[in-house]
Amino acid sequence: MMDANHSRLAISCTLLRCWFAVAALLAPDCCSGEELAGIRVRTEPTASPVSISLKLLARHRLQINADGRSLESPARLQIELPISGADSWPVFDVEVRDAGGQPVERRHPGVGWERFSIELPTRMCRFVVQVAPTKPREKRFPEQDRKVTDAEQRYQATVARWQGDRDAALCLRFDDAHPSHLATVMPMLERYGYRATFMINPGLESTARGSKVASAYARHLDRWEAAARGGRHEFGNHTSHHRGAASDEEMDREIGEAARAIWRLFPDRSKLLSLNLGGGTWWRTRRPLRYYLERYPSFVVTGSLGMDDAYGDRVAVFRRHLQRNLEGGLGWCKAHFHSVGDDLATSEANLRAVLEIVRAQEDRLWITGLADAYKYLVERQSCRLEMVDATDHEMSLRVTCTTDPRLFDQPLTIRVSLPVDWRQAVRVVDRAGRERESTVTRRDGQAVVLFDVRPVTDTYRISSK
Ligand SMILES: [Zn+2]
Incomplete structure (x- = not known):
């Protein structure tokens, strides 16, 4: 077995050498x-004397050939994968293997997982960057499966875009477990009645100048x-x-x-947590990030507006950011802060100005934690509606959900026009005969009923009292 592997390796090395000889003629030195x-x-x-060639073996399977023989000491290869457009990669599922099929250690920044580097030895090498096999995800349904009507179009049912049929979700996030969050931010949020996410580092020791x-x-x-x-706020995983x-x-x-520290603090909540690996940190791993996201159920927070005063003009930028999210797209508005107070990352006055902007729009916003909003989004995409039957006085609606209710436990809002x-x-009334709380309101001049359901498969009968 060993010999067969060796001879295969020898053949592929010979082929690789031939390939490099040809490539060297075609490529610059x-x-x-x-x-x-x-x-x-x-x-x-960047000036390392290395020739590199890239070849796509399949979708999300890239072969890199690199000749490091002219290097005096090992260099590194910096790789950046696209995360938008037709060629985008699911970067949390990516791994790198060497010519022998062994996983290669990658070095990633904590923020921006699409960028990483690997060590380039002083010889010819071949790497394959690829998507590792993943567990099947919950089934997702197209948007039209969440809009149903009866044959006579008396009723129209849909799953509201966000809880309470709000136009957008707003998640305010505070990073690094800074003492000002306890002293300043939490009392301020309390006055407005808002929920936020605190990204904590619950490790009990830190190393300063070599001593703990x-x-x-x-x-x-x-x-x-x-x-x-x-219980007002949500805690997120910002690593130990x-x-x-x-x-x-x-x-x-x-x-x-x-993750375990947060689970202990919230024993009654689902274990699914938001994760942010932290700016200015580096992570060396051979495994895809997905391995950790599955082992400690979590999702990576992306696309948040940085609110440190140093970025400039934050209050106006936040106002526009919120407005864009209210007007279209996904409608998930995220903004993050660090320390808050005098001579800290964000002044108290600027945080207050942001909260005043939010207050002016609060009827249209679901102000909530990151995991709440993420759960709602995934549950909604993984659910569909069917109108089972309808008469002039009642109708019944089947809600099918494919998410795991142990992790995804955020209620979904159903809206039915009457x-x-x-x-x-x-x-x-649900299938077991329990009456659900509901609200009748108006949308675009029409009476609608809103009610929250657990994200599990069930049937609801809606009738005129
Ligand atoms: Zn941080």
């Missing part, structure tokens, strides 16, 4: 970068625990110590310990 289907590969340092000291979180442990018990990881084992510890001659009193 030294190249600092190559691009193919939106994928960018370059050496670091209690972390900012540990110094205020009682107050963080009290905030969790208060905000320092990245030098190995798979360390990455597992950094994500796993933080015939004009209905009296305002409406009764909604």
Whole structure:
């Protein structure tokens, strides 16, 4: 077996050498970068005497041939995968294998997982960048499966875009477990009645100048625990110590310990958490990020507006950001802050100005935690409606959901428009005969009933009282 592998390797090495000989004739002596289907590969340092060639073996399967024989010491290959457009890659599922099929260690920044580097030895090498096999996801349904009507078009039922049939979801996030979150931010949010997400680093020790000291979180442990018990806010996983990881084992510890600490604080909530690996950190791993996202049920937060005053003109930028989300697209408005107060990342006045902007639009907004909004979004895409039967006085609606209710437990809002001659009193009953709370309101001049359902398959009978 060993011999067969060796001879196969020898043949492929010979082929590779021939290939490089041909490639060397076609390519310039030294190249600092190559691009193919939106994928960018370059050496670091950029002037390294390395020739690189790229070949797409299949969709999401890239072969990189690199000749490092002229290098005096190992260099690195910087790879950037496209995350939008027709050639985009599911970057959380990506791994790299060497010519022998072994996983290669990648080095990623904590924010921007589509960029990473691998070590380039002082020889000829071949790598394959590919999507690792993933577990099947919950079934998703097209948008038209969530809009149903009866044959006579008396009723129209849909799953509201966001909970409470609001136009947009707003998630305010506060990173790094800074003491100002306890002293300033939480009392302020309390006055407005808003829910936010606190991305905490619950590791109890931090290393400063080689000696271990209690972390900012540990110094205020009682107050963080009290905030969790208060239940107003959601906590997100910002890793145990905000320092990245030098190995798979360390990455597992950094994500796993933080997840377990949050699970302990919220024993009655689903284990699905938002995850942000932290700006300015580096992560070395051979595994796809998906491995960690599945082991510690979590999703990566992307597309959030940075609110540090240093970025400039934050209040006006936030106002436009919120308006864009209210007017169209997905309608999920995210903004994140660090410390708040005098001489800190965001001034108290600017946070207050942001909250005033929110207050002016709060009837149109679902102001909630990141995991709440993420769950709603995924549950909604994984659910469909069927009108089982309908008469002039009642109708029944089947809701099918394919998400795992142990993780996805955010109620979905169903909206049903009612015939004009209905009296305002409406009764909604589930299959087990339990009456559901419902609200009759008006949308575009028409009476509609709104009611929340658990994201599981069930049938609801809606009748005029
Ligand atoms: Zn951070």
